[in-house]
Amino acid sequence: MEKELKFDAIGVLDFDHWTDAKKFSYSPPLLGPNDIELKIEVCAVCGSDIHAANGDWGRTYTPLAVGHEIVGNITALGDNVDKIKFNLGDRVGVGAQINSCGKCLRCLRNRQQNCKDFVGTYQGVDKKNGFETQGGYASHIRVNSDFVFRIPDQLDSTIVAPLLCGGITGFKPLITGEVKQGSKVGVIGVGGIGHMSILFAKALGAEVTAISRSNRKKEDALKLGADHFVATAEKGSLDSHVDTLDLLVMTASSFSESDIDQTLSLLVAGGRAIFITNPPAQEKLTLTPPTMLSNEYHIGGSAIGSPHDIEYMLKLAAEKQIKPWVQTVDINEESVSDVWKKMVKGDVRYRYVFTGYDKYFK
Secondary structure, eight states: GGGGEEEEEEEBGGGGGGGOEEEEEEEEOOTTTTTEEEEEEEEEEEEEHHHHHHHTTTTSSSOEEEEEOOEEEEEEEESSSSSTTTOOOOOEEEEEEEESSSOSSHHHTEEEEGTTTOOEEESSSEEETTEEOSSSBBBBEEEEEEGGOOOOOOOOOHGGGGGGGGHHHHHHHHHHHTOOOEEEEEEEOSTTHHHHHHHHHHHHOOEEEEEEEGGGGGHHHHHOSSSEEEETTTTTGGGTTTTTTEEEEEEEETTSSSSSSHTTTTEEEEEEEEEEEOOOOOOOOOOOHHHHHHHHHEEEOOSSHHHHHHHHHHHHHHHHHHOOOEEEEEEHHHHHHHHHHHHHTTTSSEOOOOOOHHHOOO
């Protein structure tokens, strides 16, 4: 009976016509002893969904359902799942990772997101069972319980969903940068991830400077809590902010046209710049070694976060009532196609969340 089980989904059937989303069904992997199955309630739309659906990150397999900001209710538990932590019916979340090897030094050091056997929620292959993963634009999903998170009662499902990838991606650099009361943080890019970085930085007590190309998002940035706003397209706009920031969170989707040296000049000596987005594979970044050396800048990257990081983020979000700005849309073939097209045009403030799963996936 288990072998005949099918989950319904919406996704890409043909990369050449990727915005023409279609419904399909797939056979899930067998429920492993450490796995949890959940019936999906909502799924937020991440920029990664677009890169995967349009083939930017490689044309892998079809059909392909994307979506890795998932909230739902537990419908099945593997035999070895902690029954004290998880029960049938619990509201839980799933982010961009659903498995890792669990044995390597990275996993043992709470860096599961850096595991060489990282299994993405979609467009990944789980070496343990050979399954080509399917994401959250679907009726159900099965996930290793280490990557399933209890949702605090204070957080609405549509609010918490964007936190599970975009939120942790914007929050993790703040952990790495040891942001605390009085820290001075710059957030480059006021978008899906950037607006959440602003919210979290303020929750940690930082003085926040939002940085964008134009003034178009200035009002939004200030409403989100930013203390300062810089429009880089305006000549001389960065001059008064040189040597003022402890940390730069680089959330913009492309830096190919940016003057990186000028951007880094905003940092104090010994400051950090952390890149958190994954631009098209062909894009390169040019750095000037003397600039790095003379100012002792620390430049690095950050990929989502560990399960421990995500649990900390959810606790903070509940305590501080952090609420991403979302637009809810009932899921169906037409709405998925429409939202994807809007995402390409940047027509979102600041995160779409698909709802209405019970109505569509009957």
